[in-house]
Amino acid sequence: MSDESIAVPELSPPPEKHVGTGGALAGPVPWIDKSGAVGGVFKGIRSLFTGMKITVGYLMRPSTVVTQQYPENRETLKLPDRFRAQLAFNHDANGYHKCTMCRICEEACPNVSIIITGREKPAVSKKELDSFVWRLDSCTFCNTCVIVCPFGVLRFDGTFESSVYDRRLLAYTLNEYAGPVASVLEKIEDPDARKAAMEPRDPYGGHAVIEALIVKQKAKKVAEKAAREAARVARVAAKLAAAVPPPEAENAG
């Protein structure tokens, strides 16, 4: 058995055709036949030597080593261009983005890793992006935000070395500036006015946005929870009232 299978690196011949569910078929099994006691023992011992031949074959050929020495091979290490490691904003040649703050990605994000805030005082248009915060610490790299974005603002890139010493730094602000979208900016003739409409953003500054948001939401949440609890109490009370049998039934029982 072992000789045949080693000589011919071919797929084992298919057994018979599959015949619907329930029909059984058995293929060739590379089983060591132990019927002849002595022959079986020798076959068994030979099988051990076959295995040893394989392992020593790899020992003798250092070219088969597949280990990569990571930090040393940084220059040659090439990750595929689709590798999803870090969410990034597509900025065009002028450094403008196309995010209109439609918040589709924010809603599509399964774990609230995207937090979008608008500028309180938009410079030019009605709605302007203030910060597009992406939390690497909660992101699952599912790519949903990228495929649902109607304007192609987002992309994943392969910058995978994202460790930092403070986890608050894992909330990135993706947009380079707070301000209007590319099409609006391009209509502004005056370069100074353009510059005035754009306010630079720190890429690592996302945690400030999140902290402000948390403070705002806390109060809202407390109120909501109280309302929910009240509703639940009301429901239980209604149920109890319904469960208590009417007085005449009680008398009859």
Add this chain to the structure above:
Amino acid sequence: MSVHVSTLQARISGESTASSPLSTEEYFVNMGPQHPSTHGVLRLVLRLDGETVREVVPVLGYIHRGIEKMGEHGNYRQFVHLVDRMDYLSALANNWAVTMVVEKAAKMETNERIEAIRTLVCELQRIQSHLLWWGVFGMDLGGFTPFFYGLRDREQICDIFEKTIGARLTMNYIQPGGVMFDIHPEFVKDVKAFLSYLKPKLVEYDALLTENVIIQERLRGIGRLSAARAIALGATGPVLRASGVAHDLRKSEPYGLYAQVDFDVPVGTDGDCWDRYWVRMEEIRQSIRIIEQLIDNIPEGKTFLVKPAAKIKVPAGIHYSHLETARGVLGVLLVSNGKESPYRIHCRTPNFNNLWCIGEMATGGRIGDLVAMLSSIDIVVPDIDR
């Protein structure tokens, strides 16, 4: 009320039922949650008599994350990426299971190209999963080297996925309505190169492990499961097929392009560990056959027929569809009330049902056998606990 709710403590504090003429004392021992061969955080409480296993009480839930509850709080597209984390070695099949039920319920159309890509990547992932299993199986039986060989070759499939999908493990690739990316321009070339690399390696695997006399001695007749018991215990996938039941949803209810390809369903005879081993090894070869038939014939077409919407509406009702992952039947039950998020979503995971067989298999075996059986079931713990 006649129902009595028990606890684990009560369950494992039974009296000793030693029947040996030498008055031996039975004892309980915890295998896991941290144990090298429980493949994660599975805990088995064993009642042992010396080396002999008298009873196995699996204790689950160490990695229960409430995926079903989380699913109720998101929309359908968001649920797809959660199931990546159930059976992480068949992430694509898990994606596909959810996609399939959502597409069926919401009547979304796909084209041949999408289905071909899905079939291809799922079969690649089946090989990948079986390669990892092969390596781990060797390691559980005490041979370290197969683990590295298996992982080395699996890495190549991961690299192919990385190129096309951008992720190696949790991919979220198969989406309701299509696939997230078109295949990479080098995909076809890479897959062909990989297949021609893998075939001689399979011969090597056979020489190293399959034909090894120690392996055969250790697996033969261990953990027998008859066909009728396997079905009754809810086993599916290679575990069921090793018992001699040719139940493979790829054949009996073809999805994707499985109806167009020619492949066989390997079936065992005895349902012992050896058969389960052999069925999986043979499945790798059958998957290679499937891929070879499809790789040159990927039809042209779009990868999303319409721009994927963030939210999908599914008509009210119960929807269920299932498919065959590397470990068995994965079913997704979707209960919709017509809103954007599912009212209830339930996953019938193969490992959950397959693990249930261990109680019946392991009784009377030895600890070493138990490890072999557990490994031959090929469990992935997050898939059990969800």
Add this chain to the structure above:
Amino acid sequence: MDAPNLIAAVQALQPDATVRAQSDRPTLIVPAHALVALATQLRDDPDLRFDLLETHTAIDWLEEDRFELLYLLTSVPHGHHLTLSVSIDRDAPLVPTVCQVWPIAEWLEREAYDLFGILYDDHPDLRRLFLEDDWVGFPLRKDYEDDFMLERPE
């Protein structure tokens, strides 16, 4: 067997069974008391042979104040499917066990007990499956709340 024939065959066994609307597989609503008898017949009938309980789970219909239990059956020899649906009162969620019919039900029912609090009569080993034994509440119920539940920020 195709869906209409299947339904007719099962209704011949159990006349009380009615077809459940809004389901993509043949689904029959069965009264709880008839469940075990019907399940045994379904498994043993040579034309039906539903030998694989593919999954069993519950749905919490909070508005209607009931649990719906689903038993998804598959026949491995025949390759057909059937779903049984049993509705039980939400306040007294008691249903007979089908462990004797399909052994896998032991775990599936424990899961349903664990996550929904459904009590199975005659279950050999009814206890929590995923959660700890002293967990309070049943998480997959729609009105479940605990202090550690995270809510999706707005």
Add this chain to the structure above:
Amino acid sequence: MSWQVKTIAQRTGDLLPGSPWTAALYVLLTILAVTAFVTVAGLVLIYAERKIAAHFQCRVGPMRVGWHGVLQSIADAIKLLMKEDIVPRDADALLHILAPVLSFAGMLLVMIALPMSPSLQVADMNIGVLYVTAVSGLGVLGILLGGWSSNNKWSLLGAMRAGAQIISYEVSATLALLVVVLFAGTLQLSGIVQSQDTGWWIWRAHGCGLVAFAIFMIAGTAEINRTPFDLAEGESELTAGFHTEYSGLRFSFFFLSEFLNMFVLAAMASTLFLGGWMPLHIGHFAALNGVMDLLPPGLWFALKTTAIIFLIMWFRWTFPRLRVDQLMRLEWKILLPIGFVNLFVSAACVVTGFYFFAR
């Protein structure tokens, strides 16, 4: 050419009447040298094992500490020394501490009897083989105590497996040793080596030596608890077997003695079957023997031992583990009968003088 064997013990004895203080210094230096040898050999073996295993598995192994990771073992040793030394609360503290020491001591005591070259042997007892067999049995005591005193069921299982295994395989190993003792006609290790100056016992005894060698290697591998007989540790079954509860320095004692036991086994196998430090001699072909004598005997010993160590490592990184009942079956139903038959056949050979270059 006759070999003049002079052991360190003899040299100390020579010094003793003249200058007892020099003799004492000599003893001290010897103790230091043995300790240093044990430590260095252990570290080297660990490094070699890791590197060889890595290349068997298409890896490169340790690469970071020093050139190609040569200092990795030292780094590991330092790490182990600095780790917290834990004795579990309900463990038997005294036995828990004693166990690794016993295990180590057993190995160390064997070390002094090994003839590494005519001039490099600490003590040459006239009952050398018996001494080695007896003292190496101490190792199992350490393992048993370690597993027992840890108060851990996995440890206990591992210890019991180890006990059963080592005691069983000791029988076969001894039977294999006896074959060589019969042929050499002496229990003295240097005598056994010198009896091979016309050829090694592995080929001189018409197959008896080869069979005995195979049995000795199998039984020896089982005695030192290495794959495919590593049931006592069996990390995929028993987490870590008898040393589950050991950490830090005490763990490193177990670890070191495991590796040095491998060295001892290889040294014994090469001494008994491959001529130890004796160069490859064939009968009285003076030309060949002269060429072979160009290499110093110590180098011959090192080469043979290394080859056998490599063989043991090769086993480990190729084979899966046996099950506990198969292990016992292999010993009592296969190896032991073969060993007995082999012993009788060898006895017949010795009595009739039917072997190559019989004196």
